[in-house]
Every structure is written in C-alpha cells, then in structure tokens.
Amino acid sequence: MCDRERLKCWVAQLLGCGVPCISLRERRASDTEQDVSTVPDLSTLLQSQSNFQSAYFLGQCLMCPPGPQGPNGLRVNEACRERWQRCDLDRLFSSSAEVPKYDNKDRYDASVEYIPLGAKYTRWGKPFCREDAELIYEGVMAGAHYNHAGGASNYLCLSKDPIFDEPVAGFQHNAFLYGTEYETSASQSLPHLQNTEAPCAVCLAPSRTITLMVPGRTECPTGERDWNLEYKGILMSQHHSQSRTEYICVDAEAEVIPETSGNHNGALLYIVEATCATGGGIPCETYTAGYEVTCAVCSL
Ligand SMILES: [Ca+2]
Ligand SMILES: [Ca+2]
Numbered sequence: 001m002c003d004r005e006r007l008k009c010w011v012a013q014l015l016g017c018g019v020p021c022i023s024l025r026e027r028r029a030s031d032t033e034q035d036v037s038t039v040p041d042l043s044t045l046l047q048s049q050s051n052f053q054s055a056y057f058l059g060q061c062l063m064c065p066p067g068p069q070g071p072n073g074l075r076v077n078e079a080c081r082e083r084w085q086r087c088d089l090d091r092l093f094s095s096s097a098e099v100p101k102y103d104n105k106d107r108y109d110a111s112v113e114y115i116p117l118g119a120k121y122t123r124w125g126k127p128f129c130r131e132d133a134e135l136i137y138e139g140v141m142a143g144a145h146y147n148h149a150g151g152a153s154n155y156l157c158l159s160k161d162p163i164f165d166e167p168v169a170g171f172q173h174n175a176f177l178y179g180t181e182y183e184t185s186a187s188q189s190l191p192h193l194q195n196t197e198a199p200c201a202v203c204l205a206p207s208r209t210i211t212l213m214v215p216g217r218t219e220c221p222t223g224e225r226d227w228n229l230e231y232k233g234i235l236m237s238q239h240h241s242q243s244r245t246e247y248i249c250v251d252a253e254a255e256v257i258p259e260t261s262g263n264h265n266g267a268l269l270y271i272v273e274a275t276c277a278t279g280g281g282i283p284c285e286t287y288t289a290g291y292e293v294t295c296a297v298c299s300l
Pocket of ligand 1: 181182183195263264265
C-alpha cells in the first residue's frame with residue numbers, strides 16, 4: 001500500500017517547493033517515535049532494489065484511487081507538510097473527480113466557474129472557419145513532394161505571412177516544402193478542384209475542450225456527450241503509389257487558392273477509397289469496396 005504523505009513529500013522535493021524534508025519519524029508498533037532518515041531524492045530512491053519497489057508503489061499512487069488504510073509506517077513531519085501545502089499538492093493528489101476551477105490566474109479559486117478556452121483544429125480545404133468558430137490564422141496547405149522518399153509525412157497549414165530568421169539564400173538541399181494540389185478529377189463532387197491548390201484555416205471552437213476526427217462518418221458520435229460537428233468532409237491522402245502521408249479530413253465543400261490552376265504537382269491530395277474483405281477488419285456488410293471514405297471533425 002502506498003504512503004501518500006511520503007509521495008507528496010518526494011514530489012514537493014522534486015518540484016523544489018521550499019524547505020527540505022527532514023526528520024521523518026517511524027511509528028513503531030509500540031507507537032513510539034524515533035528519527036529514521038531524511039527523504040531521498042528520486043535518483044537515490046531508484047538506486048537500490050527495495051527503493052525501486054517503493055518507486056513502483058509511487059507510480060501506483062498516481063494511477064490508483066486510495067485503498068484501505070495500511071499498517072502504520074513512516075510519518076512526515078510538519079516541515080514536509082508545509083512544503084506540499086505550499087505546492088498545493090493536496091489538490092494534485094486529490095481523489096475527487098471534481099474538475100478544478102480556475103480564474104485564468106495562477107491561483108485556484110473554487111468560487112469561479114471554469115470555462116474552457118476552446119479547442120483548435122485545422123479545417124483543410126477552407127480558408128475560413130465556421131461562423132461560430134474563431135479564426136486563429138488562415139494558411140495554405142503544404143507538404144513534402146509526392147515523389148520524394150524522405151522529408152515529412154504530415155500536411156501543414158502554412159502561414160501566408162512568414163517571418164524568417166537569418167535565412168541562407170539558395171537551396172542547401174535539406175528538407176523541402178511544397179504547395180498542395182488536389183488530384184480529384186475522378187471525384188463526383190470535387191472534379192473542379194483538379195490541379196488547383198488547397199487552402200486551410202486553423203480554427204478555435206470556443207468553449208470546447210477537445211476535437212476529434214471520425215473517419216467513415218459525416219455525423220458526430222451521439223450518446224452521453226453532446227458532440228458538435230465542426231465540419232464534414234472526405235478523407236484524403238497522397239496516392240497509394242507515392243510517398244506516404246497522413247490521412248486528413250478535407251472539407252466536403254473544399255475551395256481553392258485563387259489563380260492556382262497550374263499543374264505543379266508538389267504535395268498532392270487524393271480521395272481515399274475503402275477496401276473490404278469478407279472476414280476482414282473492414283466489414284463488407286457496411287463498407288463497399290471502392291467507395292470514397294467520408295469524415296467528420298467534431299468538438300466537445
Ligand atoms: Ca496535378
Ligand atoms: Ca471510387
């Protein structure tokens with residue numbers, strides 16, 4: 001069984017929160033007390049087998065709710081108690097499920113209702129956000145060249161207004177960044193985007209905490225949580241024969257960066273089609289092989 005008081009004292013020491021923890025006392029079965037040791041720092045703690053076991057229990061303290069009262073063990077003196085109070089560790093180690101409330105300052109204030117600042121997401125294929133979302137910045141989609149084996153695999157929403165810091169003229173042949181072009185000529189809904197370049201927007205959904213991209217759906221999960229649809233779209237990535245990228249959710253009504261119809265072929269965007277197999281992980285009962293995969297970006 002872990003000793004929460006000792007754990008808090010060690011954490012306080014690691015955080016450097018005030019006076020040193022000294023003069024621990026051990027309560028014997030006879031209930032007499034005597035000095036036994038100082039509290040070790042974590043590196044010392046991990047140096048011996050028995051202390052390693054203690055560190056294991058330390059981990060359990062962080063992950064498990066408190067169990068029943070164990071036998072009498074080490075007790076912490078007032079100096080240690082003062083330290084963790086200074087660090088507010090009682091709140092850190094509280095087993096309460098109640099969400100802490102903050103007043104946007106450093107101090108905890110239980111009387112102030114905590115309101116999430118918002119949750120950010122990238123809206124691929126649109127240069128703006130929904131009316132009820134806040135535009136953090138507008139950008140252009142960028143990524144590694146479709147025909148390069150190396151570089152990065154993620155798409156970026158690249159700022160349109162860069163700030164350089166001591167640039168070196170010319171290419172020194174490091175990693176590269178290219179504009180991102182739609183390759184959607186075979187699409188039912190987006191053939192007009194073929195060979196144009198994709199915009200993007202980084203948005204803040206006010207009063208939301210997290211965002212989630214759900215591949216295969218155009219609606220958000222329902223149930224106990226009230227998920228909000230930020231946008232629905234179609235799943236895209238680079239072509240299966242090209243260098244790998246991530247899958248991203250491109251807005252169902254994707255737009256183009258004006259005057260970018262040239263066929264530059266830097267980073268590319270192809271619509272993702274599902275495969276399925278009888279007895280396979282993607283069930284043919286619900287997925288039709290060759291159908292374009294939808295997606296939804298949701299917030300909570
Ligand atoms: Ca092209
Ligand atoms: Ca198809």
